[in-house]
Amino acid sequence: MRKRQKQPQEVVAPNSEEGGPSIDAIFQRNEVRDTFRMSFLANRLVLPVYDEIKRVHGLCRGEYLLLFCLSYIDELTAQDVAEVTGRPRNSISRAVHRMLDEGYLTRSADPADGRQVLLRITPKGQRLHIEIIPMFVTQQSAILSCLSAAERSQLDQLLSKLVLGASQ
Numbered sequence: 001m002r003k004r005q006k007q008p009q010e011v012v013a014p015n016s017e018e019g020g021p022s023i024d025a026i027f028q029r030n031e032v033r034d035t036f037r038m039s040f041l042a043n044r045l046v047l048p049v050y051d052e053i054k055r056v057h058g059l060c061r062g063e064y065l066l067l068f069c070l071s072y073i074d075e076l077t078a079q080d081v082a083e084v085t086g087r088p089r090n091s092i093s094r095a096v097h098r099m100l101d102e103g104y105l106t107r108s109a110d111p112a113d114g115r116q117v118l119l120r121i122t123p124k125g126q127r128l129h130i131e132i133i134p135m136f137v138t139q140q141s142a143i144l145s146c147l148s149a150a151e152r153s154q155l156d157q158l159l160s161k162l163v164l165g166a167s168q
Helices: 023-028 033-057 061-072 078-085 089-101 123-144 149-167
Strands: 105-110 113-121
Touching: 023 033, 033 061, 033 123, 061 078, 061 089, 061 113, 061 123, 078 089, 078 113, 089 105, 113 123
Parallel strands: none
Antiparallel strands: 105 113
16 A cells, blocks of 8 residues: 655745745745855846856856956966855866867966966956856846845845855
8 A cells, every 4th residue: 555645735925915835934934044045045146147148158157157256366276266166176177178268268387386277367258257247237236126225235244244254
């Protein structure tokens, strides 16, 4: 005899117009609500943009992150990019090879450590970054539009504090 699987109970918002599950209930009724709320927001912020970058420019996330990082810091190693972005080293390594082949990056030996390779963005790579960054600006503006100027300032301070704390 087969056991019947218990169906998960659906949580419905008290005033939900559609009568469907309330997304807020998921974020309020768990032990790690801040983690899941931050993950939800991060995904809403970046995933649609990365999908568009892939569709329009044929770049994967790691490839664009190289352009992004090197647009603001003149020279980095692939390991530096992996560390600052939290992306796996192997995906950054693959991205480096493709971006070098496409002419978006150059590399040179690190004079301080001959085993390391320093990466630099080329003018072609910088032009591509300048073309892509408005996609992120638009998405960020849309997501954060529900906040007042004071709330945006407070969010900026809190995010800075969290990033600093997480990087130590």
